[in-house]
Amino acid sequence: MGKDTFKKFLYTCWKPSVNEEKEDGKLAGKTPDSGGVVNGIWWYKDYGKHVNGEFSMAMVEANAVLEDQCQLESGSLSLTDNGPRGTFVGVYDGHAGYEVARFINNRLFENIKKYTTESQEMSGDVIVNAFLATDDEFISLVESEWKSNPKMASVGSCCLVGIVCNGVLYIANAGDSRAVLAREDKAVNALKAVRVSEEHNASFVSVREELRALHPNDPNIVVLKHNVWRVRGLIQVSRSIGDAYLKKTEFNKPPLFPKFIQSEPFSQPILKAEPSISELKLTPDDQFLIFASDGLWDHLSDQEAVDIVKSSPRDGVARRLVKAALSEAAKKLKVSYSDLEKVGRGLRRKIHDDITVIVLFLNGNSVTRSSSGGLMISVKSPAFFGNVR
Secondary structure (H helix, E strand, C coil): CCHHHHHHHHHHHCCCCCCCCEECCEECCECCCCCCEEECCEEEEEEEEECCEEEEEEEECCCCCCCEEEEEEEEECCCCCCCCEEEEEEEEEEECCCHHHHHHHHHHHHHHHHHHHHHCCCCHHHHHHHHHHHHHHHHHHHHHHCCCCHHHHHCEEEEEEEEEECCEEEEEEECCCEEEEEEEECCCCEEEEEECCCCCECCCHHHHHHHHHHCCCCCCCEEEECCEEEECCCECECECEECHHHCCHHHCCCCCCHHHCCCCCCCCCCCECCCEEEEEECCCCEEEEEEECHHHHCCCCHHHHHHHHHCCCCCCHHHHHHHHHHHHHHHHCCCCHHHHHCCCCCHHHHCCCCEEEEEEECCHHHHHCCCCCCCCEEEECCCCCCCCC
């Protein structure tokens, strides 16, 4: 889209939001119950403390209805006072709707606490069980609303979780959000970006090979459509929470919207809710983590993101990352950032996706020790920004 075409699109379609004015060059806004600030298409919690350091969170809305959600929970990771303590981070990137991302924001951490309480420790198995339980709960909701609201069967969400507990970093991912660790490389006196999550996008050869191995009798399990690899020609990710129509055959029929109905039957779930899990023992060389939906990584490399955080004050750094991605999106269209700022929700989806970023700073030696007592914090993104829907 050239600059002239973009401006024509912009000025014929855009109407400004009453919440998007600036004060003294800074974003104006108010503080809602979520603990962050809402300002038009933005939500952010510029600075806060967790049990092992500081954090910064930010989201910008591109879709007509926000499909991303996120949360940070720090303190107890179980239902009992003597259970494991640490920090939980979740980034939930919805697709085909907002319902699943919002459901995860309300249920996943509760399931984490349930299974941690049962086992009295944090582990990869605890996290997997929580993912699967959350998926089962949502599919039960789909079953109960099937006749009155069949759209629920077609909605899904990627789900990225990071947990810091007793000096160990647990990463769980289902979908194509990403977590990057900034680690000090003393040999060259620099911070190195280390990708610590495994992604499940059909654009990766390894993901297509996995799908073909799991579905050897399905020649259309992955299809190149409009130069994009998609599972069954519909969805780019191979793992998610929700997407019941690709997990249970009873939802692969009317009244589901026709474009989602599969003409070729399937005997086993096409998508999985089980996340990939990694565990990493943290050291004082590990400085911070960046958790973000793929809307950020569409425009910034891992190392670019780490360099931005390194060179910026901690207060507001998540917003700086989002703005850097938006600047890159504007450059690709050969327009200015100020032009991009004038585009409201819905229309923005032609330019960039919803973007969610959480930066979690790790304060040296303290992160390698067990946490006890002290800080308790819970921050969740609001369900909607701006006008009530």
